[in-house]
Amino acid sequence: MPTSEKSDSHHHKHRHGHGHGHGHGTNAHGTHHGHHLFHLHGHGTHHGHRGHSQSHHHGHGHGSTHKGRLAQHTLHTLEVARFDVAVLALYFNRAEARDKFCRAIQYFCKFISNGQPGIAQDVEKSSSLARKAFRIFKFVNDLYAFLTPPPERASLFMIILGKVKNLTQGTFLFLDQFVWAAKTGLYKDKKRAEQIGKISLYSWFISCVANTIMEFAAFWKQYNQITHLPSMRSIDKFEIRRLELAYRDKLITVIKASMDLVVGVGLLKVTPKIVTPRVMGVLGFLSSLISCYKLLPKVEEAKKKTPIYRIEAYESPQ
Numbered sequence: 001m002p003t004s005e006k007s008d009s010h011h012h013k014h015r016h017g018h019g020h021g022h023g024h025g026t027n028a029h030g031t032h033h034g035h036h037l038f039h040l041h042g043h044g045t046h047h048g049h050r051g052h053s054q055s056h057h058h059g060h061g062h063g064s065t066h067k068g069r070l071a072q073h074t075l076h077t078l079e080v081a082r083f084d085v086a087v088l089a090l091y092f093n094r095a096e097a098r099d100k101f102c103r104a105i106q107y108f109c110k111f112i113s114n115g116q117p118g119i120a121q122d123v124e125k126s127s128s129l130a131r132k133a134f135r136i137f138k139f140v141n142d143l144y145a146f147l148t149p150p151p152e153r154a155s156l157f158m159i160i161l162g163k164v165k166n167l168t169q170g171t172f173l174f175l176d177q178f179v180w181a182a183k184t185g186l187y188k189d190k191k192r193a194e195q196i197g198k199i200s201l202y203s204w205f206i207s208c209v210a211n212t213i214m215e216f217a218a219f220w221k222q223y224n225q226i227t228h229l230p231s232m233r234s235i236d237k238f239e240i241r242r243l244e245l246a247y248r249d250k251l252i253t254v255i256k257a258s259m260d261l262v263v264g265v266g267l268l269k270v271t272p273k274i275v276t277p278r279v280m281g282v283l284g285f286l287s288s289l290i291s292c293y294k295l296l297p298k299v300e301e302a303k304k305k306t307p308i309y310r311i312e313a314y315e316s317p318q
Contacts, residue, residue: 104288111281132180142170
């Protein structure tokens, strides 16, 4: 009999056995099971060999998945690192940030030295001199703010305080350039330089007083809004969250302004027994840390520096 006919006959018998097996119990069940193995494991291929092949491919697929997750995790880590470095680059590109960082070092060393000669006091003086270089021509910012028209809804008292702050802070920054020139040897008249230094310190202290009053008034306004939130039923939760964050920010700003005010009292030596160099060091250091924190760039600003959206596209490996 030809091969094709044998195959057809065998297939016919197999189908007949399968069809007949529904009524014959165990034998039919065995044939039925063999029929399913035929469809699952190959066209006449040995069951054990096919199972081994599938196990091999499954292991290979698992290895590929593991490598893919490892590569994905590595790429995700690199993108996060790039984002962190981008934030640092944005931060230290600002002269104001470098100035506040040096200020933190300066007042930390003042706390360590407590006004006594030594390495800490030398670092404090060198940091103070380095900060003065960052402030060259910075008075132009306050001059511009002084010449800028005030907001329409601002009260007369707040307008006057703002202009006093701009004028006195600009005066301090302008005169501080001569102090820097005297300490570097460019300006030879030491007696005149000391007088200019005292005037600049008084100007800075007056600007601190004006700034503290302004910040406290803004904080009190924010506090009133927060206390009246329970009666404002129409406000949504996002607006409530925004007001809470603004309130917290104003509170931190008021604390910083108060610290700077006490530091100014110490620098003028009004109460040297109370505001000691160590007290000035603690308050100045904490105030500098707050300034460093407030100068941190926002996420939206950092996104422009690095493709942060690619980080969000990746799922962290489990």
